[in-house]
Amino acid sequence: MKKRQVxxxxxxxxxxxxxxxxASAATDVAANELAYTGDLEIMHYSTSxxxxxxxxxxxxxxxxxxxxxxxxxxxxxxxVLANAEYKTQIATLAAADDLPDVxxxxxxxxxxxxxxxxxxxxxxxxxxxxxxxxxNEGYFTPFTxxxxxxxxxxxxxxxxxxxxxxxxxxxxxxxxxFPSTWEDVEKASEYFNEQGITTVAFGNGGKWQANSCFLxxxxxxxxxxxxxxxxxxxxxxxxxxxxFVKALAETQRLFTETSIFNEDYNVVTNEDAREYFISGDAAxxxxxxxxxxxxxxxxxxxxxxxxxxxxxxxxxxxxVLPQPADATEAPTSxxxxxxxxxxxxxxxxxxxxxxxxxxxxxxxxxxxxxxxxVAEKYALGGLTKVADVDLSSFDPITQAFYNWSxxxxxxCEIYDSYITNAVWDxxxxxxxxxxxxEMSPEDVAANAQAAYEANY
Numbered sequence: 001m002k003k004r005q006v007x008x009x010x011x012x013x014x015x016x017x018x019x020x021x022x023a024s025a026a027t028d029v030a031a032n033e034l035a036y037t038g039d040l041e042i043m044h045y046s047t048s049x050x051x052x053x054x055x056x057x058x059x060x061x062x063x064x065x066x067x068x069x070x071x072x073x074x075x076x077x078x079x080v081l082a083n084a085e086y087k088t089q090i091a092t093l094a095a096a097d098d099l100p101d102v103x104x105x106x107x108x109x110x111x112x113x114x115x116x117x118x119x120x121x122x123x124x125x126x127x128x129x130x131x132x133x134x135x136n137e138g139y140f141t142p143f144t145x146x147x148x149x150x151x152x153x154x155x156x157x158x159x160x161x162x163x164x165x166x167x168x169x170x171x172x173x174x175x176x177x178f179p180s181t182w183e184d185v186e187k188a189s190e191y192f193n194e195q196g197i198t199t200v201a202f203g204n205g206g207k208w209q210a211n212s213c214f215l216x217x218x219x220x221x222x223x224x225x226x227x228x229x230x231x232x233x234x235x236x237x238x239x240x241x242x243x244f245v246k247a248l249a250e251t252q253r254l255f256t257e258t259s260i261f262n263e264d265y266n267v268v269t270n271e272d273a274r275e276y277f278i279s280g281d282a283a284x285x286x287x288x289x290x291x292x293x294x295x296x297x298x299x300x301x302x303x304x305x306x307x308x309x310x311x312x313x314x315x316x317x318x319x320v321l322p323q324p325a326d327a328t329e330a331p332t333s334x335x336x337x338x339x340x341x342x343x344x345x346x347x348x349x350x351x352x353x354x355x356x357x358x359x360x361x362x363x364x365x366x367x368x369x370x371x372x373x374v375a376e377k378y379a380l381g382g383l384t385k386v387a388d389v390d391l392s393s394f395d396p397i398t399q400a401f402y403n404w405s406x407x408x409x410x411x412c413e414i415y416d417s418y419i420t421n422a423v424w425d426x427x428x429x430x431x432x433x434x435x436x437x438e439m440s441p442e443d444v445a446a447n448a449q450a451a452y453e454a455n456y
Contacts, residue, residue: 005238005274007332009025028372029367032059035358038075039075039076040076040101040357040358041079041102042077042100042361043079043089043102043103043104044078044080044086045085047060047081055374057381059155059370059373059382062373064365067360067364067365076141087106091102099118099119102348103346104341104343105343106142107339108144108420108421109340111145114148116270118346119343119346120345122151122341126140134387135324136157136382136384138413139338140153141418142337142341142418150341151340151342152342153366153383154341154366156382157301157338157379158288159290159334159336160289161288161321161334162320162334163200164277165178165284165285166277166283166284166312166315166317167314168312169197169280169283169315170188170283172181173191173283177319178284180323181323182258182323182325182399185260186258189259195245195282197282198276200282200286200287200455201273201277201281202261202265203274204431205269207428208416208424209269211290212414213287214251214321215251215269215431216248216335216413221324221333222243222244222326223243223329224239225347225412227241230417240442245441245442246327248297248444248445249441250261250327251434251441255435256435271291276296277411278295278299278309296401300397313397316397317336318401319429320409332410333409333410334405335412335414335415336411336414337417338383345349367384370384375389379391379399379402381405381406389402422456423448426447426450427444427448
């Protein structure tokens with residue numbers, strides 16, 4: 001029997017009800033023959049406590065255990081920390097050039113650690129993976145530097161920008177589905193305003209919501225994906241580029257010159273704003289996948305359960321942001337991403353057998369075994385696509401949101417998953433001022449560009 005060292009820090013998280021569980025594919029990890037027989041350390045934050053309320057962490061732990069069992073001659077050493085402690089500890093280890101063999105890499109650290117030679121270049125390895133044809137290639141973006149890729153995107157991805165709407169309320173306003181253009185939303189707002197109802201609820205009280213849950217999708221409609229990729233790679237794009245300034249101008253117009261949104265959008269949080277939708281005071285709401293989960297859990301259930309609204313739950317619909325009249329790019333895009341990737345310490349390459357084991361581990365805990373597990377148990381998706389997911393054990397709303405998230409829409413990047421907080425702190429503050437009508441889009445862009453040049 002092999003010895004295992006597991007260091008765990010308790011993470012208290014809210015438990016959520018388990019969704020319809022089916023037979024797991026997690027035991028189907030590829031049992032590839034590996035020559036390595038020593039210790040292999042992996043550091044991550046999927047504690048047992050977190051896995052009780054997090055499908056991605058549950059899948060990660062489950063497939064990690066299956067890989068461990070499939071390779072009895074390798075001593076898998078797990079260093080498991082709570083999320084906040086993990087971020088601090090991994091940064092400390094990187095500064096000391098003492099990273100674990102395998103670990104979770106944040107996108108914002110990729111370029112610096114790659115330039116310092118701390119992480120192994122996985123470009124050729126990833127492209128040679130037996131699962132490569134099924135990878136969601138857009139998820140690699142945060143973990144690239146130039147043409148090189150430094151990690152297998154891990155855990156599960158969810159949108160930051162989904163329009164959740166009440167189908168019955170919009171049908172009463174004369175719309176079979178949520179409008180695909182802002183022009184039609186403005187027309188619908190005339191009807192809803194007469195009824196004393198907010199057309200679309202939104203909360204930017206935390207200042208980050210306008211960036212994550214609105215601008216990073218609306219911006220893509222003007223710039224297209226290459227612009228932000230150039231921003232990430234310092235390829236010449238700038239916040240002051242005309243296309244991005246147009247996105248800022250449209251954001252300001254929608255919030256200051258129309259009656260679409262609740263008047264207190266810059267004061268309330270997204271948690272407050274979603275309550276407007278839950279209570280029926282708003283016909284739609286813009287937020288993230290976490291908001292969808294909360295709304296569905298609040299409204300769903302049975303008629304006998306206090307606080308539920310089964311009829312409203314069954315009327316939940318999902319849509320992308322409407323397309324602005326002067327935008328020409330990606331009309332069905334929504335922002336989605338994976339914030340962490342499995343990376344390998346560059347020093348591991350000194351032992352080819354150990355490197356092969358580390359690569360095999362990274363491939364399996366982000367591959368089809370993981371993808372099938374989280375799709376079948378939680379209706380979530382990750383790096384590897386799953387064909388013909390059996391969603392029959394889930395309610396129709398969960399099925400609809402899975403298809404909206406991973407099948408029916410095209411994806412774009414979440415701005416603040418990249419670059420540096422020093423830039424976003426400036427932009428987010430200025431966005432809030434701009435959305436109050438107290439700052440021009442041009443000045444917002446200029447300030448953001450200055451912060452970008454000074455800090456990135």
